[in-house]
Amino acid sequence: MPTPDLPYLNLREMEAAAAEVLSPAALAYYAGGANDEVTLRANRDGYAALRLRPRMLVDVSAIDTSTTVLGLPLDFPVGIAPCALHGLVHPEAEVATARAAAQTGSVMALSTMSHRTIEDVAHAAPGRLWFQLYLYRDRSVSRALIRRAEAAGARALVLTVDAPVLGRREAIIRTPVRVAPGTVLPNVGPRTPGSEGLDDLSYFDTLLDPALSWADLAWLRAQTTLPIIVKGLLTAEDAALAVEHGCHVWVSNHGGRQLDTAVTALDALPEIAHAVAGRAEIYLDGGVTRGTDVLKALALGAAAVFVARPALYGLALAGEGGVRHTLDLLRDELRLAMALCGKTRIADLGPDLIWRG
Numbered sequence: 001m002p003t004p005d006l007p008y009l010n011l012r013e014m015e016a017a018a019a020e021v022l023s024p025a026a027l028a029y030y031a032g033g034a035n036d037e038v039t040l041r042a043n044r045d046g047y048a049a050l051r052l053r054p055r056m057l058v059d060v061s062a063i064d065t066s067t068t069v070l071g072l073p074l075d076f077p078v079g080i081a082p083c084a085l086h087g088l089v090h091p092e093a094e095v096a097t098a099r100a101a102a103q104t105g106s107v108m109a110l111s112t113m114s115h116r117t118i119e120d121v122a123h124a125a126p127g128r129l130w131f132q133l134y135l136y137r138d139r140s141v142s143r144a145l146i147r148r149a150e151a152a153g154a155r156a157l158v159l160t161v162d163a164p165v166l167g168r169r170e171a172i173i174r175t176p177v178r179v180a181p182g183t184v185l186p187n188v189g190p191r192t193p194g195s196e197g198l199d200d201l202s203y204f205d206t207l208l209d210p211a212l213s214w215a216d217l218a219w220l221r222a223q224t225t226l227p228i229i230v231k232g233l234l235t236a237e238d239a240a241l242a243v244e245h246g247c248h249v250w251v252s253n254h255g256g257r258q259l260d261t262a263v264t265a266l267d268a269l270p271e272i273a274h275a276v277a278g279r280a281e282i283y284l285d286g287g288v289t290r291g292t293d294v295l296k297a298l299a300l301g302a303a304a305v306f307v308a309r310p311a312l313y314g315l316a317l318a319g320e321g322g323v324r325h326t327l328d329l330l331r332d333e334l335r336l337a338m339a340l341c342g343k344t345r346i347a348d349l350g351p352d353l354i355w356r357g
């Protein structure tokens with residue numbers, strides 16, 4: 001059950017409550033999308049537009065939401081997507097989020113741009129951590145991060161490929177993000193001389209390699225034996241290439257923060273599932289706020305879904321307990337949605353659940 005001392009009935013109530021407590025800069029950064037935010041809105045609207053085909057007279061007295069991702073048992077198929085800078089809203093930052101993920105039997109993908117070290121976060125979520133990689137122009141720095149992630153027990157690397165340059169997020173152009181004075185982000189390091197005028201995201205952007213290509217994925221594949229998940233794919237063509245490079249596929253438009261008017265992950269999922277054809281695992285994120293959203297993504301071929309903003313809002317409201325509340329709500333809503341659809345196991349969720357008009 002959701003944490004009893006938190007009054008929020010659903011993720012949207014948590015979002016509204018978080019908007020009241022976040023600083024203007026954190027709110028602009030967390031909530032915002034690119035340009036006109038067409039894709040940001042479509043991510044949510046897409047779930048509402050898909051209708052379910054529930055089956056009746058099925059014994060639903062026992063519902064099992066458990067599953068596995070890359071061999072890791074999950075209590076339910078929802079993880080925490082990588083998001084930068086949890087420390088903007090809570091002093092324990094990613095450590096609190098990781099504890100919540102571990103306690104709920106979930107999995108957390110830790111962003112490269114975190115406030116806390118890989119080791120601290122891994123310690124808070126033993127065996128339940130993936131490490132998200134933004135490849136730096138200086139590959140030796142990235143290589144060192146990979147080694148640290150491996151040593152800390154990360155179970156996979158998530159290479160984000162949809163941000164070779166940062167999208168145009170007008171809210172943070174107006175209200176830029178700056179970490180507290182004196183903070184050195186552990187995977188970013190001290191500022192290079194002359195960069196003091198840049199806000200933290202613009203500075204981070206200067207470290208990233210806009211020349212990243214499939215050849216770099218081959219390089220990365222050779223660097224580690226950990227599973228690699230390519231995050232930010234939206235087409236069958238790219239999903240097939242990722243699989244040919246020995247990787248798994250994370251369907252995402254980066255929460256509508258990169259290319260505005262890009263297709264939603266939910267809409268892209270069927271062609272990607274078809275192209276992958278069971279050769280790799282598929283994950284999805286973007287706009288998930290209800291158990292029925294999780295159900296629809298799984299029905300169309302995702303092995304698990306991930307949430308970013310809802311976790312951050314939970315963290316802002318109540319730290320570790322707030323993130324747990326987010327995850328508990330999604331698990332309970334998924335269980336209910338499965339029961340009302342006449343499905344008792346995750347493996348039973350398939351495209352027959354989706355009404356085709």
Ligand SMILES: Cc1cc2nc3c(=O)[nH]c(=O)nc-3n(C[C@H](O)[C@H](O)[C@H](O)COP(=O)(O)O)c2cc1C
Nearest residue numbers: 030081082083084111160254255286287307308309
């Ligand atoms: C504040 C914020 C920071 C993010 N930082 C990262 C990041 O560091 N790395 C990354 O791969 N994706 C990042 N993302 C994108 C998320 O992983 C995810 O793809 C996206 O937000 C969609 O999920 P949502 O609709 O549940 O927020 C970030 C998203 C938000 C909102």
Ligand SMILES: CC(C)CC(=O)C(=O)O
Nearest residue numbers: 084113163201204254257
């Ligand atoms: C460090 C950033 C590029 C984080 C990010 O992916 C985002 O803000 O969406």
